[in-house]
Amino acid sequence: MKNIRETLSNLIISHWNINGIAGKCSELKQYVQDRRLHIMMLNETKLNSERNIKITNFKCIRKDRNERGTSGGVMIYVREGIRCHEVPLDTKIIEAVAIKLENNLVIVSAYKAPGNKLDSRDLNLIFQTGSKVFMYGDFNVKSTAWNCRFTNTRNSTIFDFAENYLCEIHYPDNFTSYPYNSTFPSTVDTDISKNIVCDITVDAINEFDSDHLPVILSMSISTAKLEMEIRTFPNYKKANWGLFRKLINKNLTLSRSIKTQADLDRSVNDLVSVIHNAMEKSIPRNSC
Incomplete structure (x- = not known):
């Protein structure tokens, strides 16, 4: 939401x-x-x-x-x-x-x-x-x-x-x-x-x-x-999943070495950011 x-x-x-x-x-x-x-x-x-x-x-x-x-x-x-x-x-x-x-x-x-x-x-x-x-x-x-x-x-x-x-x-x-x-x-x-x-x-x-x-x-x-x-919700039925996968593959980096808790937190934040950006561009939103 x-x-x-x-x-x-x-x-x-x-x-x-x-x-x-x-x-x-x-x-x-x-x-x-x-x-x-x-x-x-x-x-x-x-x-x-x-x-x-x-x-x-x-x-x-x-x-x-x-x-x-x-x-x-x-x-x-x-x-x-x-x-x-x-x-x-x-x-x-x-x-x-x-x-x-x-x-x-x-x-x-x-x-x-x-x-x-x-x-x-x-x-x-x-x-x-x-x-x-x-x-x-x-x-x-x-x-x-x-x-x-x-x-x-x-x-x-x-x-x-x-x-x-x-x-x-x-x-x-x-x-x-x-x-x-x-x-x-x-x-x-x-x-x-x-x-x-x-x-x-x-x-x-x-x-x-x-x-x-x-x-x-x-x-x-x-x-x-x-x-x-105004509350809005993602409309998954009209999502462009091809574009979503393309944006994830393009922007997600998995080469970082995770050795500390701080490394883990940064990797999780990067992953969430990539997913949110891909959703904004590939999944339309409807208002209630």
Whole structure:
């Protein structure tokens, strides 16, 4: 295994109210890989602590609702190599899980059930976790400002908070929610961001047979670039073994007399160096 470092100038994030992850594992894993995501945020996972859903080359931070997976639950998948740590949150109404990247950007996956009133105290708690905060979620807040047919009363809390704390609200141009029991689609998935000076594009993706569409966000982070470690592995199936043998025979010297421990150490180091150099030139590497 070999680590290399790549500077990310464009962070690809997706958010999806998955409305139960257990029956959509295959779709989710394929979606994450096909879209080459860096971060996947989920709402309404409906999991309990007894069930783990793994995605290859991703680490998972999650918070399940206490009602044994009957509803709710939030989760963030982060591509391996992106350095981050979980930020503890103790919110009351908003279900939320958060991570902080090495460039100090806090990313939050959040969900508010439709029967609950949005609490500004939860918003204050979340946005006090860092100087740069990006939160995306399904808040079940409707507004004509983001293409809904009407504005509900829960909307004012988000607008008031965004205005008081100089936050921005982003949303896709197309709808994100197509309720099974209603003929009227709406947009209930939005983001709230603070002190993020960059271009953010948001698009809802009509890809799954679901009442909620996943949303993809492209975040240009050129003002606060993020380094990512990428693990690579030799692809022995595509190795040029003829070239490998030729390089070994050309560069390996066996005439040295080994009389002391120091002679042995030098010979071993020379052998390892010759093998590594031959591998670099004859065996391609794949990243995970």
